Amino acid sequence: xxxxxxxxxxxxxxxxxxxxxxxxxxxxxxxxxxxxxxxxxxxxxxxxxxxxxxxxxxxxxxxxxxxxxxxxxxxxxxxxxxxxxxxxxxxxxxxxxxxxxxxxxxxxxxxxxxxxxxx
Amino acid sequence: xxxxxxxxxxxxxxxxxxxxxxxxxxxxxxxxxxxxxxxxxxxxxxxxxxxxxxxxxxxxxxxxxxxxxxxxxxxxxxxxxxxxxxxxxxxxxxxxxxxxxxxxxxxxxxxxxxxxxxxx
Numbered sequence: 001x002x003x004x005x006x007x008x009x010x011x012x013x014x015x016x017x018x019x020x021x022x023x024x025x026x027x028x029x030x031x032x033x034x035x036x037x038x039x040x041x042x043x044x045x046x047x048x049x050x051x052x053x054x055x056x057x058x059x060x061x062x063x064x065x066x067x068x069x070x071x072x073x074x075x076x077x078x079x080x081x082x083x084x085x086x087x088x089x090x091x092x093x094x095x096x097x098x099x100x101x102x103x104x105x106x107x108x109x110x111x112x113x114x115x116x117x118x119x
Numbered sequence: 120x121x122x123x124x125x126x127x128x129x130x131x132x133x134x135x136x137x138x139x140x141x142x143x144x145x146x147x148x149x150x151x152x153x154x155x156x157x158x159x160x161x162x163x164x165x166x167x168x169x170x171x172x173x174x175x176x177x178x179x180x181x182x183x184x185x186x187x188x189x190x191x192x193x194x195x196x197x198x199x200x201x202x203x204x205x206x207x208x209x210x211x212x213x214x215x216x217x218x219x220x221x222x223x224x225x226x227x228x229x230x231x232x233x234x235x236x237x238x239x
Contacts, residue, residue, distance in 0.1 A: 033227075042229055042231045043229040045226060045228075048219070048224060048226075050224065053220075056217075056224070058219070089162065095225075097224065097225075107169065108166075108227055110163065112161065112163050113162045113163075115162075
């Protein structure tokens with residue numbers, strides 16, 4: 001199993017540009033999470049998808065952030081326009097749930113993250 | 120809201136010794152789950168150990184064990200026979216089921232982390 005795959009590993013962009021982060025969850029996992037990690041705020045949940053449907057986007061900071069999951073094997077997190085304060089490590093995680101309940105023997109499996117720097 | 124507090128920003132230990140990382144949490148729930156994750160310099164978040172709140176027995180995984188004190192809302196991680204490869208940031212995390220979008224899911228909330236350095 002290749003695990004959760006995120007790309008790119010590093011992204012440097014100029015303020016105002018559009019940034020797209022990508023995630024491929026573990027095959028068979030039906031829940032996907034996007035987290036953001038910063039020194040000031042730690043790890044924060046941005047959005048949760050179940051069976052490709054956004055369930056909880058209460059953590060998305062602003063309208064500049066959007067996330068999609070067009071199919072079970074792919075998700076994107078887009079920032080448009082990007083700002084220096086968006087600089088962070090963005091993690092994707094996947095899990096297996098039944099009726100919305102996380103199966104603890106699966107837990108959350110995290111990708112290696114994308115380090116985004118907006119200059 | 121649930122909060123997770125790790126009061127030790129940094130810890131250090133000599134190789135082969137034992138170290139304990141502290142974590143406290145605040146919740147009014149009775150059913151929840153607790154985790155410790157390790158984040159080495161590679162950035163990968165790795166699950167170290169988990170504990171179901173309804174289980175009184177403390178979880179163990181090889182050199183890693185927890186001291187779960189439900190009444191005190193404390194969940195510390197003990198690393199025995201520390202190895203250089205244990206050098207990492209360690210996150211305590213709390214999961215409970217929350218309702219959203221007409222369904223419920225297990226939401227994971229993290230503490231701020233403790234940087235552990237193992238010295239040779």
